[in-house]
Amino acid sequence: MASGWQLFLESFWPIVWGGLSGTIPLALASFAIGLVIALAVALARISRNRVLSGIGRFYVSVIRGTPLLVQLFVIFYGLPAVGIVIDPWPSAIAAFSLNVGGYAAEIIRAAILSVPKGQWEAGYTIGMSHATALRRIILPQAARVSVPPLSNTFISLVKDTSLASLILVTELFRVSQEIAAFTQDFMLLYLEAALIYWLFCLVLSSGQNALERRLDRYVAH
Amino acid sequence: MSPTDDGVPPQGPDAAGDPLAPQAAPDDSVLLTARGIRKSFGDNEVLRSIDLEVRRGEVVVLIGPSGSGKTTVLRSLNGLETPDGGTIAFTGGPELDFSAAVPKSGRFALRDRSAMVFQQHNLFPHMTVLQNVVEGPIRVQRVPKAQALAEASALLERVGLAEKRDAYPFELSGGQQQRVGIVRALALKPDLLLFDEPTSALDPELVGEVLSVIKELADEGWTMVVVTHELGFARQAADEVLFMDGGVVVERGAPGDIFTKPTEERTRRFLDRILRPLD
Numbered sequence: 001m002a003s004g005w006q007l008f009l010e011s012f013w014p015i016v017w018g019g020l021s022g023t024i025p026l027a028l029a030s031f032a033i034g035l036v037i038a039l040a041v042a043l044a045r046i047s048r049n050r051v052l053s054g055i056g057r058f059y060v061s062v063i064r065g066t067p068l069l070v071q072l073f074v075i076f077y078g079l080p081a082v083g084i085v086i087d088p089w090p091s092a093i094a095a096f097s098l099n100v101g102g103y104a105a106e107i108i109r110a111a112i113l114s115v116p117k118g119q120w121e122a123g124y125t126i127g128m129s130h131a132t133a134l135r136r137i138i139l140p141q142a143a144r145v146s147v148p149p150l151s152n153t154f155i156s157l158v159k160d161t162s163l164a165s166l167i168l169v170t171e172l173f174r175v176s177q178e179i180a181a182f183t184q185d186f187m188l189l190y191l192e193a194a195l196i197y198w199l200f201c202l203v204l205s206s207g208q209n210a211l212e213r214r215l216d217r218y219v220a221h
Numbered sequence: 222m223s224p225t226d227d228g229v230p231p232q233g234p235d236a237a238g239d240p241l242a243p244q245a246a247p248d249d250s251v252l253l254t255a256r257g258i259r260k261s262f263g264d265n266e267v268l269r270s271i272d273l274e275v276r277r278g279e280v281v282v283l284i285g286p287s288g289s290g291k292t293t294v295l296r297s298l299n300g301l302e303t304p305d306g307g308t309i310a311f312t313g314g315p316e317l318d319f320s321a322a323v324p325k326s327g328r329f330a331l332r333d334r335s336a337m338v339f340q341q342h343n344l345f346p347h348m349t350v351l352q353n354v355v356e357g358p359i360r361v362q363r364v365p366k367a368q369a370l371a372e373a374s375a376l377l378e379r380v381g382l383a384e385k386r387d388a389y390p391f392e393l394s395g396g397q398q399q400r401v402g403i404v405r406a407l408a409l410k411p412d413l414l415l416f417d418e419p420t421s422a423l424d425p426e427l428v429g430e431v432l433s434v435i436k437e438l439a440d441e442g443w444t445m446v447v448v449t450h451e452l453g454f455a456r457q458a459a460d461e462v463l464f465m466d467g468g469v470v471v472e473r474g475a476p477g478d479i480f481t482k483p484t485e486e487r488t489r490r491f492l493d494r495i496l497r498p499l500d
Contacts (some may be wrong), residue, residue, distance in 0.1 A: 121344035126357030126409060127332050136360060140347045150420055218389040221421050 004215075006022055011179045012190060015196050017173055022171025024201070027158045034100025041105035043134075046112060048056050056105070063102025069163050071095045076167040092164040098159055107149045111142035144215040151208035157202050162197075165221075173194060239441065240375040244410050247278020247424055247442035252311055252412055253298070253334075258307035258319075267293050268304065269468040275413065275446060280439045282455040282476075283448045283467035286491060292447040294465070295415050298446065299337045300328030309445050310334075311412065335413040336406035342398045344390040350377065350401050351386040354408045362409065369408070376404045382432055396427035400434055407438075414438065414445040421450060452495055456480055464488045 044056035076091040091099065098218035115138050119163075123133030175191035180186045253275040256294065260268040267290045269432055275281055283291040296302040298309065303319065310316035311334045317327045344353050351373055358369040377383050381398045390398055399419055416435065420428040432454050438446065439458045449455060453463055455476055462479045464472045464487075472485045483489045 016318065075458075116343075118339060118341055118343040119345065122339065122345065125299055125332060125339075126339040127329065127407065128357075129329075129360035132360065136356065137345055146346070179270075221392060 004027050007183060007185055007188060008192055011176070011192060012196075015176050015180065015189075016058070017064055018170060019172035019174030019196060019200055020166075022169060022174070023158060023161050024091055026089075026096065026161045026164060026169065026171060027154070030096030030161075031154050031157055032106055033093065033097035035108075038104035038108050039096060041101055042108040042112060045105065045109050060102050062107055063099055067159055067175075068095070068099050069166070071099060072163055072167060077136060088164070088168045091167055092169050095156060096161065096164075101152060103153055104150060107146050107153065108142065108211030111146035112138060114145050116140045144219070147208065147215055151204070151211075155204055158200060158204065159197055169188070240372065240379050240498065241407070241438060242441050243412075243443045245277060245412060247444065248363070248448075249251055249276050249278060251275075252277045253278075253309070253311050254479050255298065255309045255486075256307055258294065258297055258309070260290075260297065260302060260304045265364070267468050268297075270307070271465075271468075271470060273463070273470075275444060277444050279444055279460045280291045280458050281446045281461050281463065282459040283446065283463050283465055284450070284455055284491075285463075285471075287350075289465040290468045291465050292417055293415050293450050295337070295446060297329065299335050299415055300331040301337070303328075316395065320444060324365070334411060336409045336411040336487040337415045338399070338402050338416060338419050342402040342403055342422075344405070346390050348389050349389055350393070357405065357409045361366050366487055370433045374406055375402070376407055377426075380404055394427060395423045396430045399423065399427075399431045402428070403431075403434055403438075412444060414443055416445060416447040416449070420449050420452065439495055450495070452492070464491065466491070 002147055041059055044052040045060070045184045047053050047056075072092065072095040075095050076088065077085065078088060112134075118149045119137050119141065123137040128136065161171055162173040164171055165177060168174075174194055180189040183189070222380075238444060243280060250276060253273070255271065255273040256270040258273075258469050259266075259269050265413065267288075271290070271294055273294070274280070285291050293302055297304050303323065306320045308318050309331065311331070314330050315327065315336060317323050317477040319331070336444045345356065348356065351370070354373040354377065355366075358364040358368055360370070364372075364389050374383065377386055378424065380403070381403070382400060383398060385393060385401075390401070392403065403419075419435065420431050428451070432451060435447065436454070446457075448456075457476075459476045462471060463470050464479060464483070464485070465489050472483060472488045473484060479488065480492065483492060
């Protein structure tokens with residue numbers, strides 16, 4: 001039997017590769033799609049149209065009120081019962097996108113509302129439509145406010161993608177599970193997986209800091 | 222850096238004419254007519270039938286105590302408030318009748334002709350000074366980029382902010398910010414400039430630099446409606462002064478008449494309170 005240290009080293013790159021080829025693409029794709037959903041839901045919630053804002057509120061309530069694992073299982077194991085069969089990867093991306101959409105919608109909504117009303121009016125007075133003012137004036141300022149909380153959401157998502165191992169997606173945690181099942185070294189391999197998640201998140205946090213600095217360049221310090 | 226930055230007069234496309242001059246001649250023809258403007262916020266009736274006529278080249282100053290409705294009048298002229306009744310029409314444009322629902326295009330029609338300078342400048346904090354000024358011309362009016370940039374630079378030069386063009390608003394003093402706010406409005410080449418207490422948020426020592434720009438614009442022949450508490454400015458720059466209180470125009474006339482021999486008791490009391498606060 002290999003020594004613990006040797007097993008750690010031999011399994012390190014396969015697990016990291018599971019992260020780079022599974023976890024990170026899954027998180028990035030889900031986050032990108034999730035942000036689009038979130039922006040739409042946030043705008044619906046802010047809208048004066050009661051039907052739209054009601055739909056937005058309902059969506060956020062359902063997503064936040066049900067476990068992510070259950071959402072994932074409904075899509076992958078539940079939908080085939082009604083004739084909709086989706087592969088593991090698209091199932092995972094769908095579940096994570098919808099989930100991020102619900103949480104990030106509240107962040108984006110709050111960020112949009114935090115931009116002073118005078119900014120809308122200044123946009124209007126130079127002749128902008130509501131949509132143009134939103135795009136050119138409001139969203140760039142809301143983006144700065146929402147980077148820290150959205151980064152939190154992204155880092156949570158990176159870790160939550162480990163749930164995809166339960167619907168057969170090969171990602172970081174599933175690779176370590178497979179090695180552990182073979183070598184029976186559960187403690188070592190799960191701690192190793194934890195360490196690698198942590199390293200990934202350290203890199204992401206430094207990316208967040210760089211982004212915040214960039215977006216803060218027009219604010220007095 | 223362009224050679225115009227070392228004090229040499231600008232030789233841009235506007236070198237022939239003064240960039241601060243208005244597009245249309247101040248020929249005293251009627252530019253704007255507002256009749257019977259009414260507005261309530263809930264139970265609070267802030268405007269009870271306001272009539273206003275502004276002629277090309279005229280400087281109309283609205284004065285009056287806080288809550289008298291001055292700012293609401295101004296915002297209505299720019300479509301930032303929707304009156305509950307009355308009409309607003311720019312000569313050559315549609316007459317908007319607010320007793321019925323006015324379509325969105327009505328608000329755009331007003332903003333096509335007028336531009337607002339706000340009390341809290343409301344510059345776009347994520348854009349440089351130059352970007353703030355060209356945003357409307359380029360994004361809304363579809364002016365060619367090179368032309369918009371040249372015109373904006375000439376305007377900034379003219380109000381002494383040429384070297385601040387690449388600064389962000391937070392890097393400017395309050396007076397500089399407000400001058401950029403004025404240039405942003407000028408760049409739209411409106412027929413009518415609206416000033417909403419443009420110096421009220423400024424430290425006292427910065428008020429002069431902003432008022433002198435506004436006075437210069439008035440001398441150039443710009444048509445403007447100014448809401449202000451600066452009675453000295455009103456006296457020097459206004460062609461007509463309207464004293465508002467309680468949602469009505471209590472008294473209107475030439476500044477010489479309003480300030481020296483007001484006919485209404487309310488006007489007299491207001492002027493006394495401002496000019497002799499300790500009596």
